[in-house]
Amino acid sequence: MPRTLKGEKWEVQYRREVRSIKDGLTASPNGRGLIKATQLILKDFDQSTVVWCKDLPWTKKDKDRNLEIIRDAFNRTKDSINLSLKSAISLSAIHYDLRILNQKQAKLQKEIEYEMNQETKKSINTPQQWACKSDSFLFNEYEYTQEEIDELHSDSDRQRGRETS
Secondary structure (H helix, E strand, O other): OOOOOOOOHHHHHHHHHHHHHOOOEEEEEEOOOOOOEEEEEEEEOOEEEEEEEEEEEOOOOOHHHHHHHHHHHHHHHHHOOOOOHHHHHHHHHHHHHHHHHHHHHHHHHHHHHHHHHHHHHOOOOOHHHHHHHHHHHHOOOOOOOHHHHHHHHHHHHHHHHHHHO
8 A cells, every 4th residue: 555644745635535435445646747647546355456547637736626536436336336446437527527617617607698788788988978979969960879869768767766766
Protein backbone atom coordinates (compact mmCIF):
# COMPACT_ATOMS: atom_id res chain seq x y z
CA MET A 1 0.00 0.00 0.00
CA PRO A 2 1.27 3.50 -0.76
CA ARG A 3 2.39 5.56 2.16
CA THR A 4 -0.36 7.93 3.23
CA LEU A 5 1.96 10.65 4.55
CA LYS A 6 3.82 11.09 1.25
CA GLY A 7 3.37 14.30 -0.78
CA GLU A 8 1.69 17.62 -0.18
CA LYS A 9 -0.96 18.13 2.50
CA TRP A 10 -3.85 17.79 0.03
CA GLU A 11 -2.37 14.52 -1.29
CA VAL A 12 -2.18 13.05 2.21
CA GLN A 13 -5.79 14.07 2.86
CA TYR A 14 -6.87 12.74 -0.56
CA ARG A 15 -5.28 9.34 0.13
CA ARG A 16 -6.96 9.12 3.53
CA GLU A 17 -10.36 10.01 2.10
CA VAL A 18 -9.95 7.41 -0.66
CA ARG A 19 -9.10 4.78 1.96
CA SER A 20 -12.27 5.68 3.87
CA ILE A 21 -14.43 4.88 0.84
CA LYS A 22 -13.69 1.15 0.91
CA ASP A 23 -11.45 -1.13 2.94
CA GLY A 24 -8.32 -2.05 1.00
CA LEU A 25 -8.60 0.87 -1.45
CA THR A 26 -5.57 3.11 -1.98
CA ALA A 27 -4.75 5.92 -4.38
CA SER A 28 -1.50 7.18 -5.82
CA PRO A 29 -0.37 9.40 -8.71
CA ASN A 30 0.56 7.68 -11.96
CA GLY A 31 2.22 9.11 -15.04
CA ARG A 32 5.10 11.27 -16.17
CA GLY A 33 3.40 14.46 -17.30
CA LEU A 34 2.67 17.61 -15.35
CA ILE A 35 -0.79 16.34 -14.50
CA LYS A 36 -0.75 12.72 -13.45
CA ALA A 37 -3.67 10.35 -13.36
CA THR A 38 -5.00 8.68 -10.24
CA GLN A 39 -4.15 5.03 -9.83
CA LEU A 40 -6.46 3.07 -7.58
CA ILE A 41 -5.48 -0.24 -6.03
CA LEU A 42 -8.13 -2.38 -4.39
CA LYS A 43 -6.89 -5.30 -2.32
CA ASP A 44 -9.71 -7.74 -1.65
CA PHE A 45 -8.78 -10.87 0.28
CA ASP A 46 -6.47 -12.80 -2.08
CA GLN A 47 -6.66 -10.60 -5.21
CA SER A 48 -5.69 -7.06 -6.14
CA THR A 49 -7.31 -4.84 -8.72
CA VAL A 50 -5.30 -1.99 -10.19
CA VAL A 51 -7.16 0.73 -12.06
CA TRP A 52 -5.36 3.61 -13.73
CA CYS A 53 -7.87 6.42 -14.30
CA LYS A 54 -7.15 9.24 -16.70
CA ASP A 55 -10.67 10.49 -15.84
CA LEU A 56 -9.35 11.27 -12.34
CA PRO A 57 -6.51 13.81 -12.61
CA TRP A 58 -4.16 13.88 -9.62
CA THR A 59 -4.58 17.60 -8.88
CA LYS A 60 -5.65 19.57 -5.86
CA LYS A 61 -8.55 21.23 -7.67
CA ASP A 62 -9.93 17.85 -8.85
CA LYS A 63 -9.67 16.10 -5.48
CA ASP A 64 -13.30 16.59 -4.40
CA ARG A 65 -14.59 15.74 -7.89
CA ASN A 66 -12.53 12.56 -7.90
CA LEU A 67 -13.77 11.48 -4.49
CA GLU A 68 -17.39 11.92 -5.51
CA ILE A 69 -16.77 9.94 -8.72
CA ILE A 70 -15.00 7.11 -6.85
CA ARG A 71 -17.86 6.85 -4.34
CA ASP A 72 -20.42 6.81 -7.15
CA ALA A 73 -18.40 4.19 -9.06
CA PHE A 74 -18.39 1.82 -6.07
CA ASN A 75 -22.16 2.28 -5.72
CA ARG A 76 -22.53 1.40 -9.41
CA THR A 77 -20.43 -1.75 -9.04
CA LYS A 78 -22.62 -2.85 -6.11
CA ASP A 79 -25.70 -2.49 -8.31
CA SER A 80 -24.18 -4.30 -11.31
CA ILE A 81 -21.86 -7.25 -10.74
CA ASN A 82 -20.77 -7.28 -14.41
CA LEU A 83 -19.56 -3.67 -14.33
CA SER A 84 -15.81 -3.29 -13.86
CA LEU A 85 -14.43 -0.63 -11.55
CA LYS A 86 -12.70 1.13 -14.45
CA SER A 87 -15.95 1.25 -16.47
CA ALA A 88 -17.88 2.42 -13.44
CA ILE A 89 -15.38 5.24 -12.88
CA SER A 90 -15.59 6.31 -16.53
CA LEU A 91 -19.38 6.27 -16.41
CA SER A 92 -19.48 8.16 -13.11
CA ALA A 93 -17.03 10.77 -14.44
CA ILE A 94 -19.20 11.36 -17.51
CA HIS A 95 -22.35 11.71 -15.40
CA TYR A 96 -20.60 14.04 -12.95
CA ASP A 97 -19.23 16.29 -15.71
CA LEU A 98 -22.60 16.40 -17.50
CA ARG A 99 -24.33 17.39 -14.27
CA ILE A 100 -21.84 20.22 -13.69
CA LEU A 101 -22.16 21.39 -17.32
CA ASN A 102 -25.95 21.44 -17.02
CA GLN A 103 -25.71 23.51 -13.84
CA LYS A 104 -23.34 25.97 -15.53
CA GLN A 105 -25.55 26.15 -18.61
CA ALA A 106 -28.62 26.92 -16.50
CA LYS A 107 -26.73 29.66 -14.70
CA LEU A 108 -25.48 31.15 -17.99
CA GLN A 109 -28.98 30.97 -19.46
CA LYS A 110 -30.32 32.98 -16.51
CA GLU A 111 -27.56 35.56 -16.97
CA ILE A 112 -28.30 35.82 -20.70
CA GLU A 113 -32.03 36.26 -20.04
CA TYR A 114 -31.25 38.94 -17.45
CA GLU A 115 -28.96 40.78 -19.87
CA MET A 116 -31.52 40.57 -22.68
CA ASN A 117 -34.17 41.89 -20.31
CA GLN A 118 -31.89 44.80 -19.39
CA GLU A 119 -31.31 45.51 -23.08
CA THR A 120 -35.04 45.77 -23.73
CA LYS A 121 -35.38 48.26 -20.88
CA LYS A 122 -32.77 50.60 -22.36
CA SER A 123 -33.97 53.72 -24.08
CA ILE A 124 -33.55 54.13 -27.81
CA ASN A 125 -32.20 57.63 -27.17
CA THR A 126 -29.83 59.17 -24.66
CA PRO A 127 -31.22 61.91 -22.37
CA GLN A 128 -29.42 64.52 -24.49
CA GLN A 129 -31.01 63.13 -27.69
CA TRP A 130 -34.44 63.23 -26.07
CA ALA A 131 -33.91 66.88 -25.09
CA CYS A 132 -32.86 67.88 -28.61
CA LYS A 133 -35.76 66.01 -30.20
CA SER A 134 -38.19 67.53 -27.73
CA ASP A 135 -36.95 71.06 -28.53
CA SER A 136 -37.19 70.38 -32.26
CA PHE A 137 -40.67 68.93 -31.82
CA LEU A 138 -41.84 72.11 -30.09
CA PHE A 139 -40.76 74.11 -33.14
CA ASN A 140 -42.40 71.61 -35.53
CA GLU A 141 -38.98 70.56 -36.79
CA TYR A 142 -39.15 66.94 -35.65
CA GLU A 143 -41.72 64.18 -35.74
CA TYR A 144 -41.41 61.32 -33.22
CA THR A 145 -41.23 57.75 -34.55
CA GLN A 146 -43.77 55.20 -33.36
CA GLU A 147 -41.05 53.47 -31.32
CA GLU A 148 -40.25 56.73 -29.52
CA ILE A 149 -43.94 57.42 -28.89
CA ASP A 150 -44.34 53.93 -27.40
CA GLU A 151 -41.35 54.48 -25.14
CA LEU A 152 -42.68 57.87 -24.00
CA HIS A 153 -46.07 56.29 -23.22
CA SER A 154 -44.50 53.48 -21.20
CA ASP A 155 -42.34 56.01 -19.30
CA SER A 156 -45.36 58.16 -18.45
CA ASP A 157 -47.29 55.04 -17.35
CA ARG A 158 -44.43 54.06 -15.05
CA GLN A 159 -44.22 57.59 -13.62
CA ARG A 160 -47.96 57.67 -12.97
CA GLY A 161 -47.63 54.36 -11.14
CA ARG A 162 -44.90 55.79 -8.90
CA GLU A 163 -46.89 58.94 -8.12
CA THR A 164 -49.99 57.05 -6.98
CA SER A 165 -48.16 54.50 -4.85
